[in-house]
Each structure stands twice: as structure tokens, then as C-alpha cells.
Amino acid sequence: MDTKIHICEGQLGSVNARRNFMSKGFKIHSRVGLASACDTLISQTFGGGNHFRIGVILQQAILILLLACFPCWAILINTEPILLAVKQEPEIAKLAQSYVKIFMPALPATFMFSLQIRYLQNQGIIWPQVITGLVANILNALINYIVIFVLNWGVTGSAVASCLSEFIMVAILSAYIIYKGIHKATWGGWSRACLQDWGVYLHLAIPSMVMMCVEWWTYEIGSFLAGLISEVELGAQSVVLLWANIAYMFPMGFSIAGSVRVGNALGAGNTDQAKLCAKVTMFGAGFVSVCLAILIGGLHSHISYVFTYDEQIRQRVSDIMTFYAPFIILDATAAACGSIIRGAGKQKIGALAYFVGFYGIGFPIGVPLMFAAKMGIKGLWAGLFICIFIQCIFMVVYMVRMNWEKATTEAQIRAGAGEASEGAQFAGGEWDVLELVPEPSAEDKIPHTALVLRRGLALAAMIFILAVGIIVNVIVQNMIV
Structure with missing residues (x-):
């Protein structure tokens, strides 16, 4: 049957739906979800006037999202076995795995771009990321044309183009932030404080990720079920x-x-x-x-x-x-x-x-x-x-x-309203000095050395998860062969 659907033609179209569930479901939605804690923390902190605290929140987010790359890689590296387990065609599963493996190095860049967007938009700055996305999409289309039609790289070329586009977006937006000096009001340099209060961030980030992922995973699973009919x-x-x-x-x-x-x-x-x-x-x-x-x-x-x-x-x-x-x-x-x-x-x-x-x-x-x-x-x-x-x-x-x-x-309290003079808010023509002082969290009482040890163990746990994913992939690949 000739289903002349423009979005699904040839090898690239066939692999599109399968790699979408893996790369889009676990990359885009997990990154947006985990970064969405900034929608609460940065927006509230910016509103409270404690601007340098925004830099600390951003540092926390960078470290947490970089750690999140490891379990994502552990899942993505097993794209082919997962697709085969849900009865997808072996050839398409193999192509999807090839695409995802090439794209995997861009995962940290994808996460960082999502953080950059939230860092800016929660301060009311919108246009830089709009222009960056527009420029990156034009470059992505150009690179895709070159690698697919000129160099004839097929799926490999599409993955390379997408990978490069992610790094281009991060580079452009970073250059803009530095050139305009946007970071000066909020970034006081790397601070030990970024190792504190990860629990506050994660308690917002994980439910945010659930909100983002649940809906779109439902739609993607629906596509798999539709394919069975x-x-x-x-x-x-x-x-x-x-x-x-x-x-x-x-x-x-x-x-x-x-x-x-x-x-x-x-x-x-x-x-x-x-x-x-x-x-x-x-x-x-x-x-x-x-x-x-x-x-x-x-x-x-x-x-x-x-x-x-x-x-x-x-x-x-x-x-x-x-x-x-x-x-x-x-x-x-x-x-x-x-x-x-x-x-x-x-x-x-x-x-x-x-x-x-x-x-x-x-x-x-x-x-x-x-x-x-x-x-x-x-x-x-x-x-x-x-x-x-x-x-x-x-x-x-x-x-x-x-x-x-x-x-x-x-x-x-999240904004640190009682931490500094920024706690004084101007409203209705008068200064209203806030007396809210947040109670110190349990982590604030932990010595710095013990806190570094905890974060080191978190890194070790994430690396272990990736190692398990690689081992599973090797075992399954040997079974397939």
C-alpha cells in the first residue's frame, strides 16, 4: 500500500517514529522536566530580588542535569533491545540505535541549552533564545541537506546534524549572555553553596519531569499501539x-x-x-x-x-x-x-x-x-x-x-527573602522590610567535606548505572548476534 505521508518517506522517515520515542522521550522531556524546577526557583528568587542566589541555583541545576545524563545514556544505549522488545522491525531498531548513539554526546549540550532558556526567561528575557533557535534551525536544515543529499550519509548524517545543532545553540546563547553581560547581576562565580540544598531542587524537578514526561510518553506509546493495528x-x-x-x-x-x-x-x-x-x-x-x-x-x-x-x-x-x-x-x-x-x-x-x-x-x-x-x-x-x-x-x-x-x-523562603538587604521589597510606594528567615536545611549543617563526599557518591552511583547499561547492551547484542 502506498501511504504517501510526507513525514514518513524512505529510511529517514521509517526510523523517525522509533528514534523519536527514545531520543525525544528520554532526552527532550527529561531535560525539560528536570530543568523546570528553575521555573519555580529562579522566577521566585528573581521576584524576591536576591539575584546572586539565582547563580547558585543555576550551578545546582548544571551539576544535577549533568549527573542525569548518565542514566539517560544507560537507557539510550539500549535503544535497539528496547525497540525489539516492543516488536519493532529489527532493521528499523538497528537504524534507530545508530542514530541515538551518534546523538548521545550532545545530551549535555541539550540539557545546558534548556537551563539557559530558563535562566533567561525567568528573568523576563525572551528574544535571545527565540533568535538562537531560529538561527540554529536554519543551520540545522543546511547541515542536514549537506550530509544527507550531498554526502549521502543518510541516518548517520541526520544524527550528526542534530548533534552539531545542539552545540551550536549552546554556543550562540552563551556568547550572547557573556557579550551582553547578562550574567554579571546573577553570577558571582562558582560557589560551595551549589552543593547544598539539592533536595529542594530535586523535590521540584522530579515532579516537574513527571508532569512533562507522562503526557508525551502516553502519546508516543499510542503511536506504537497504532502501529500494531x-x-x-x-x-x-x-x-x-x-x-x-x-x-x-x-x-x-x-x-x-x-x-x-x-x-x-x-x-x-x-x-x-x-x-x-x-x-x-x-x-x-x-x-x-x-x-x-x-x-x-x-x-x-x-x-x-x-x-x-x-x-x-x-x-x-x-x-x-x-x-x-x-x-x-x-x-x-x-x-x-x-x-x-x-x-x-x-x-x-x-x-x-x-x-x-x-x-x-x-x-x-x-x-x-x-x-x-x-x-x-x-x-x-x-x-x-x-x-x-x-x-x-x-x-x-x-x-x-x-x-x-x-x-x-x-x-x-525559597527566594531567601531574609538573607540580605534584598529582603526589602518596594510596594505601593513604601518599602516593606520582610522578616522572613528560612530555617537552615539539614544539608546546611553538614560539614563541607561530608557534603563533597555525598555528591561524589552520587556521581559514582550515576556512573555505575551507565556501566550497568553498557553491560546489558553488550550481553543483549551478543544474544542477538
Whole structure:
């Protein structure tokens, strides 16, 4: 059957879906999730005026994310065995493994770029990363053209191009930060303090990662399940996911702004401003999503032409889009709530809502509809619709009932409001001197030598995990051969 889907042609297209789950699922979503603790810590600290503490938080994040590379590598190096275990074609699994292995050295650069973005955007600086991304994408397209069509490197060339692009983005943004002197107000040099309070960062980072990963892993797993039914179902699922990505980008801008502004306001002790920012975020994301839902719903029979001319796939996409349109509104609402929750430092609630929603409601309903009821991907999306509907109700109710005064107090403690003269906040024309003094954490009482030993053991544990991954890979490869 000739499925003329533009996004999945030839060798590169065949490996795209498989390597996406491995490299995108474990790279992009884990990096964004772990870096998202900065959405709370940096935004609140910047709002509280304790600017040099931002540099310490960034140092903590750099060390923690570099350590996170090791378990990610341990998983990525076993891409082929994992894909074979879920019944993917051996040739495609091998190609995906080849792509991922070449890309693996770029993982630290990927993590650092994510931190750079959050370092800037949580201080209200947006355009540098936008321009950097635009320049890097142009260079990526040029490099891909050279290595794929001129040098004829195929999948290897695509991986090399992606790898180089990650380093280019980090280099460009680093050069901009240094050239403009943006770091001078927040970076006082490497400090021993960056070894302290990792627990605070991880308690925010891990739930943030769950919030990010759970949803997108669900979509990627759905693609695998669609592939078990037929090529038409897989093609339709790919098109729907592409439109889902596009639709998500519009309300995401409001979500990012909401997270930053809510965090800034809470860190500054301005509870009313935080509430107002939350309302504006919800309204903005809701308005944009309603417009998108009307547009996509009205064009449901035609939008698949952007990606494919195959009539069977187009018809299937049209069927899904009829009820995917209202899904856009719910998804945008959930994303806006999630961003506000991150800005307020309530990631555990968000992680619980996402995990229970997708794996406790969405999947248990969607998968039986998909196979037992023979509804295909329409059944999967029906389950996800129910999931996101319940999720929205829960998160909106939680946000309305949230104790904003308590959230403000917690934010000021995280921001170190009583550490220095920055604790004095200017509001309503008068200086209001804060008397919040955070209690020293358990780690603050640990001698520096013992703290270094702890972090050294953490590094050893991460290296051990990578070593286990390599050993497993060698054993499995010998079994395959």
C-alpha cells in the first residue's frame, strides 16, 4: 500500500517514529522536566530580588542535569533491545540505535541549552533564545541537506546534524549572555553553596519531569499501539500528533509567561499580583485554544492535506479531528494550570494529576476501546479526552482553592527573602522590610567535606548505572548476534 505521508518517506522517515520515542522521550522531556524546577526557583528568587542566589541555583541545576545524563545514556544505549522488545522491525531498531548513539554526546549540550532558556526567561528575557533557535534551525536544515543529499550519509548524517545543532545553540546563547553581560547581576562565580540544598531542587524537578514526561510518553506509546493495528492507523496517529504539537505551541506561550509572572509575584510577596497573573494566563490560553479549536474543527476534512494525500489516512484523520477540536481547549487549560502550579512550586499536585489522569484513567479506558472495541486510535483519543476533562476539573478546582498567602510565604523562603538587604521589597510606594528567615536545611549543617563526599557518591552511583547499561547492551547484542 502506498501511504504517501510526507513525514514518513524512505529510511529517514521509517526510523523517525522509533528514534523519536527514545531520543525525544528520554532526552527532550527529561531535560525539560528536570530543568523546570528553575521555573519555580529562579522566577521566585528573581521576584524576591536576591539575584546572586539565582547563580547558585543555576550551578545546582548544571551539576544535577549533568549527573542525569548518565542514566539517560544507560537507557539510550539500549535503544535497539528496547525497540525489539516492543516488536519493532529489527532493521528499523538497528537504524534507530545508530542514530541515538551518534546523538548521545550532545545530551549535555541539550540539557545546558534548556537551563539557559530558563535562566533567561525567568528573568523576563525572551528574544535571545527565540533568535538562537531560529538561527540554529536554519543551520540545522543546511547541515542536514549537506550530509544527507550531498554526502549521502543518510541516518548517520541526520544524527550528526542534530548533534552539531545542539552545540551550536549552546554556543550562540552563551556568547550572547557573556557579550551582553547578562550574567554579571546573577553570577558571582562558582560557589560551595551549589552543593547544598539539592533536595529542594530535586523535590521540584522530579515532579516537574513527571508532569512533562507522562503526557508525551502516553502519546508516543499510542503511536506504537497504532502501529500494531495497521499502517493507516499509524499514519493517522502521526498526523494527529503533529497537529497536536502545533496546536500546543500557541497556548504554551501564555503558559510560560504565566509560570514566570506568577513566580516573580510570589517571590516579591505580591499575592494579588500572582492571582491576577494566573487569571490572565488562563484567559489567554483559553481564548487562543478556542480559536484554534474552531479553526481545526471547521477544517477537519482538509488539514491532513498538509502531511498526506493518502485517502484512507485522510479519512481517519478527519474522523479523529471532529472530537479532537474540543480536546485542544481542555489540553490548553491543563497546560495553563500546570504552568501556574509550577510557578507556585506545587509540582507534586501537578505530577499526581497527570500520572493518575493518563495512566489511571486515560490508558485504562483508551486501550480497551482501541483493541477490544475495535475503535482504533479513535478509542485511544476518546480515553485521553475523558482523562484530560477530569484532569482539568481537578486542577482548576485546586487552583481556585489554593492558599495563595501560604504559597507566597513559601516562595519568599525559597527566594531567601531574609538573607540580605534584598529582603526589602518596594510596594505601593513604601518599602516593606520582610522578616522572613528560612530555617537552615539539614544539608546546611553538614560539614563541607561530608557534603563533597555525598555528591561524589552520587556521581559514582550515576556512573555505575551507565556501566550497568553498557553491560546489558553488550550481553543483549551478543544474544542477538
